[in-house]
Amino acid sequence: MTATPPETNIYPPSEDVLAQALAWREEGRKVALATVVQTWGSSPRPVGSQLAVDQDGKMLGSVSGGCIEGAVVHEAIEAMENGKTTLLEFGVSDENAWEAGLACGGTVKVFVEKLD
Amino acid sequence: MQRALLQSLLEAKAAKTPAAVVTELASGAQTLLTGEDWQGDLELTAAQRQAVLDALAVDRSGLLPGDSLFVQVHLPPLRLIVVGAVHISQALVPMAQLCGYDTVVVDPRRAWATEERFPGVTLLRDWPDDALETLGLDLRTAVVTLTHDPKLDDPALLAALASDVFYIGALGSKRTHAKRWERLSAEGISAEAFARIHGPAGLAIGAKSPAEIAVSVVAQMTEALRNGPPLPAAVRAA
Structure with missing residues (x-):
């Protein structure tokens, strides 16, 4: 038996997140992008990590290990509606302000923007 | 993000041209650098442009000094x-x-x-x-x-x-x-x-x-x- 390349690629390379965002938008769907812009302490995904979200909450990519995506998707859908950009902060320092937090004890800032 | 900007970015990535997106976090205004070409609605000073080029040279996305501008670096793949x-x-x-x-x-x-x-x-x-x-x-x-x-x-x-x-x-x-x-x-x-x-x-x-x-x-x-x-x-x- 020979090793063969996987037939289905379930892991999206980073550029596929952006390509998918554009493809969703061109299908007429509302789309937002979330980007990790700053981290302190241990954080699961480095600066520059991106998550694309569509109007139904469909996601590709990540901005954490899954800890804050729920809250980010909520804000992303808001951004699609009102067109405003937001800078979100998640972490132990902010646990009262957000239901979501990072169990790892790190802090991240995530920029959320609508794809026009 | 403007759709046209994302299209240009994806074209640059397909052509394996180094690119960077600069975002003003307060306003969401953006500028895209592809190769030597700057486009977008965010005006940058010469010093800010140099800082973007420096970030590109070391493949480091992050905030520029002052924390108001974020640079997302997109280098061709390894x-x-x-x-x-x-x-x-x-x-x-x-x-x-x-x-x-x-x-x-x-x-x-x-x-x-x-x-x-x-x-x-x-x-x-x-x-x-x-x-x-x-x-x-x-x-x-x-x-x-x-x-x-x-x-x-x-x-x-x-x-x-x-x-x-x-x-x-x-x-x-x-x-x-x-x-x-x-x-x-x-x-x-x-x-x-x-x-x-x-x-x-x-x-x-x-x-x-x-x-x-x-x-x-x-x-x-x-x-x-x-x-x-x-x-x-x-x-x-x-």
């Missing part, structure tokens, strides 16, 4: 050149692709380098020294030789040692590697330069199957990329 269209390569190529590498397999032996064995993979059926010269080696490239045949592996290793590639791996036992040292030192390679070759290739995790060996090689490439020391110029063989 490259892995695999010499030998062998069984291990069939596992190594998809794993490296998952890690974000563009992959090329080099093997002049036409029975090995077939589309059937490597569907959708870039294959060069040239001699490795010619192929590596055509491809051009740089700091964002890794070279792994897997043929076991000195006639194919050695020219590739000599080309890799004469370049800035961040990782060189050569399959083969310690005994094979010792013989390799005899041959390459006769070609004028110093002990210091030879030490750049990871041989036997891969982390020592007891890998046995082709796929396990590929895991160990991808892990070692990752270690060289993320934890490796910057390459001192004096170590380069050329």
Whole structure:
């Protein structure tokens, strides 16, 4: 038996997140992008990590290990509606302000923007 | 983000042109740098543009001093050149692709380098020294030789040692590697330069199957990329 390349690629390379965002938008769907812009302490995904979200909450990519995506998707859908950009902060320092937090004890800032 | 800006960014990525997106976090205004071309509704000062170019040069996305501007760097992918269209390569190529590498397999032996064995993979059926010269080696490239045949592996290793590639791996036992040292030192390679070759290739995790060996090689490439020391110029063989 020979090793063969996987037939289905379930892991999206980073550029596929952006390509998918554009493809969703061109299908007429509302789309937002979330980007990790700053981290302190241990954080699961480095600066520059991106998550694309569509109007139904469909996601590709990540901005954490899954800890804050729920809250980010909520804000992303808001951004699609009102067109405003937001800078979100998640972490132990902010646990009262957000239901979501990072169990790892790190802090991240995530920029959320609508794809026009 | 403006759709036109995202389209331009994706075009730049497809053309393997370095690019950066600069975002003013307070307003969401953005400018895209592709190659030497700036476009978008965010005006940058000369100093800010220089800071963006500096971020691009070191492949570091992040906030510029003052924390009001965020730079997202988009460099062309890392490259892995695999010499030998062998069984291990069939596992190594998809794993490296998952890690974000563009992959090329080099093997002049036409029975090995077939589309059937490597569907959708870039294959060069040239001699490795010619192929590596055509491809051009740089700091964002890794070279792994897997043929076991000195006639194919050695020219590739000599080309890799004469370049800035961040990782060189050569399959083969310690005994094979010792013989390799005899041959390459006769070609004028110093002990210091030879030490750049990871041989036997891969982390020592007891890998046995082709796929396990590929895991160990991808892990070692990752270690060289993320934890490796910057390459001192004096170590380069050329």
